[in-house]
Amino acid sequence: xxxxxxxxxxxxxxxxxxxxxxxxxxxxxxxxxxxxxxxxxxxxxxxxxxxxxxxxxxxxxxxxxxxxxxxxxxxxxxxxxxxxxxxxxxxxxxxxxxxxxxxxxxxxxxxxxxxxxxxxxxxxxxxxxxxxxxxxxxxxxxxxxxxxxxxxxxxxxxxxxxxxxxxxxxxxxxxxxxxxxxxxxxxxxxxxxxxxxxxxxxxxxxxxxxxxxxxxxxxxxxxxxxxxx
Amino acid sequence: xxxxxxxxxxxxxxxxxxxxxxxxxxxxxxxxxxxxxxxxxxxxxxxxxxxxxxxxxxxxxxxxxxxxxxxxxxxxxxxxxxxxxxxxxxxxxxxxxxxxxxxxxxxxxxxxxxxxxxxxxxxxxxxxxxxxxxxxxxxxxxxxxxxxxxxxxxxxxxxxxxxxxxxxxxxxxxxxxxxxxxxxxxxxxxxxxxxxxxxxxxxxxxxxxxxxxxxxxxxxxxxxxxxxxxxxxxxxxxxxxxxxxxxxxxxxxxxxxxxxxxxxxxxxxxxxxxxx
Numbered sequence: 001x002x003x004x005x006x007x008x009x010x011x012x013x014x015x016x017x018x019x020x021x022x023x024x025x026x027x028x029x030x031x032x033x034x035x036x037x038x039x040x041x042x043x044x045x046x047x048x049x050x051x052x053x054x055x056x057x058x059x060x061x062x063x064x065x066x067x068x069x070x071x072x073x074x075x076x077x078x079x080x081x082x083x084x085x086x087x088x089x090x091x092x093x094x095x096x097x098x099x100x101x102x103x104x105x106x107x108x109x110x111x112x113x114x115x116x117x118x119x120x121x122x123x124x125x126x127x128x129x130x131x132x133x134x135x136x137x138x139x140x141x142x143x144x145x146x147x148x149x150x151x152x153x154x155x156x157x158x159x160x161x162x163x164x165x166x167x168x169x170x171x172x173x174x175x176x177x178x179x180x181x182x183x184x185x186x187x188x189x190x191x192x193x194x195x196x197x198x199x200x201x202x203x204x205x206x207x208x209x210x211x212x213x214x215x216x217x218x219x220x221x222x223x224x225x226x227x228x229x
Numbered sequence: 230x231x232x233x234x235x236x237x238x239x240x241x242x243x244x245x246x247x248x249x250x251x252x253x254x255x256x257x258x259x260x261x262x263x264x265x266x267x268x269x270x271x272x273x274x275x276x277x278x279x280x281x282x283x284x285x286x287x288x289x290x291x292x293x294x295x296x297x298x299x300x301x302x303x304x305x306x307x308x309x310x311x312x313x314x315x316x317x318x319x320x321x322x323x324x325x326x327x328x329x330x331x332x333x334x335x336x337x338x339x340x341x342x343x344x345x346x347x348x349x350x351x352x353x354x355x356x357x358x359x360x361x362x363x364x365x366x367x368x369x370x371x372x373x374x375x376x377x378x379x380x381x382x383x384x385x386x387x388x389x390x391x392x393x394x395x396x397x398x399x400x401x402x403x404x405x406x407x408x409x410x411x412x413x414x415x416x417x418x419x420x421x422x423x424x425x426x427x428x429x430x431x432x433x434x435x436x437x438x439x440x441x442x443x444x445x446x447x448x449x450x451x452x453x454x455x456x457x458x459x460x461x462x463x464x465x466x467x468x469x470x471x472x473x474x475x476x477x478x479x480x481x482x483x484x485x486x487x488x489x490x491x492x493x494x495x496x497x498x499x500x501x502x503x504x505x
Contacts, residue, residue, distance in 0.1 A: 097302055100244055181287055186283060196405070197261070197401065
């Protein structure tokens with residue numbers, strides 16, 4: 001059976017016909033991954049900067065810790081987040097299980113180490129004279145962070161692209177924490193898992209193609225940004 | 230910095246959860262068969278029309294559904310493992326187990342029936358598969374179907390296989406397991422509803438056919454269980470009760486019986502009908 005060509009045809013059909021179930025999964029995916037990457041960047045960029053810029057006792061240990069977390073399987077993150085937000089867990093009262101907010105929490109936990117670790121590496125490779133130059137120019141505090149990040153922007157961007165790829169492709173967190181609920185928390189990846197499980201390989205393949213298309217457009221957008229910068 | 234963090238966190242929690250519309254939403258954990266066959270997709274719009282209630286469900290194996298019930302993550306269960314269900318209610322996690330419908334389990338296998346068990350009783354069929362070491366795909370995921378399979382091995386008075394080479398524990402849902410059995414040209418145990426769905430996906434000409442059916446040990450009973458409010462304070466008992474009254478009503482029981490794929494009935498309703 002030629003699922004691949006069937007998948008391609010189905011993918012085009014899916015988008016043209018505006019299949020509402022598929023559109024809802026696509027919308028959920030874009031919504032969740034966007035909020036996740038923004039939140040994780042907002043937390044991870046400054047943290048990564050500090051980790052790469054300042055020297056303090058235990059720094060090596062923390063770096064190793066974050067580097068290890070890079071290899072965290074998504075199902076494990078899903079399981080840990082589930083344990084926290086299940087009704088019986090410490091955050092049970094916040095009603096995040098089976099909601100998009102739960103998926104976002106899991107995805108942020110998943111990619112925060114990537115952003116922190118890669119940002120720290122990017123900052124570490126900056127010219128060490130930058131700091132003294134900035135100081136002599138009278139910069140301090142927030143100004144130093146921003147200039148540092150701007151100087152290392154390409155390496156940092158590469159980290160963000162990696163992180164976005166990871167949230168876009170993960171299925172463990174979305175399945176475990178989101179529950180794959182139709183119209184509500186079904187994302188492209190959980191829909192693919194479901195359709196494949198149902199034996200609808202062509203539809204699964206079609207959704208996979210849509211997912212790749214999203215990844216591609218994000219990367220093209222970033223590439224254009226890079227050229228202009 | 231802290232301010233930004235706080236703003237972001239609150240954004241994270243509030244902006245995207247749409248938590249407020251949950252009052253009239255019943256959260257159900259159910260088995261893969263009710264979802265894969267499309268039964269719940271068929272019932273949910275009718276439920277909304279009749280009662281105004283939204284049904285949200287997560288389709289997992291019965292084992293995991295019961296665990297979600299114990300953790301108070303859902304309001305109601307729709308599952309098919311009577312022994313485990315009764316234990317669940319006895320231990321006080323659930324109240325009111327209500328039988329709503331049944332179908333039956335069948336053994337499916339390649340059309341040429343390599344084990345030669347067509348039309349045999351389930352006991353003889355399993356014995357023969359084991360003796361001849363023919364590939365058998367098991368769910369292996371503690372789901373209702375897996376639990377049933379284990380009881381069937383036990384009832385056949387043979388040691389259930391575990392590590393044998395011909396015995397494949399897939400750890401996946403029913404349709405996945407059927408697909409694996411088909412690829413490996415082996416047998417598997419499935420509920421009839423999922424098999425009909427598989428037939429219909431394969432456009433009526435699947436590589437695996439029903440080989441053993443009709444044994445009285447093969448009945449597959451589906452029930453709902455309402456989560457106990459004493460254990461889970463936040464559970465929406467009233468909504469769950471309303472759902473139960475609805476699904477056991479004469480009209481809806483008939484509506485379940487009318488659910489067909491390839492012109493075949495998937496589930497037979499058998500609730501003690503509640504007259505108005």
